[in-house]
Amino acid sequence: MNFTIISEITNIEIIAVSNSIRDLARLNKTYGKGCWRKLKGVATIRLDNGRIRVAELHWYEAHGIGKKEIKRKFYLD
Template sequence: MANWRIIGEVQSVETIAKGRGIRELRRLKKAYGAKNWRKKKGIANITFGATGKVMPAEIHWYEAHGVGQVEWKIKRLL
């Protein structure tokens, strides 16, 4: 379970990989189904559960039609 959460909207959303360009494609298909997968990134304000501190961060996630957005991760704090 993540100890952080997104506050507000994700800004500057970009697709950074799709289809066979995703390194984790085999695992995603096995876990969630064979869909049209995309890896995305964006900037959002996040808050940490332990401290309540709010910071901007670059976050990455995977998404597919019919599945939605899964496996969010913080790539770096800004």
């Protein structure tokens, strides 16, 4: 199910950095070389069916490239 982030992402934590990321080769090939980090945080999201939920999100980020592949892991409410 797709979602839209409707609040600021808070409680951001780094999960993995560079060689600790399993998908590092794919990220470099798809988006370009960068200092990749995998992060997690909490945000309020709106689901396609209109429901509003608080969820933990995971994503990849690199300096100069930005946030990529934001995924909803689980709901917190």
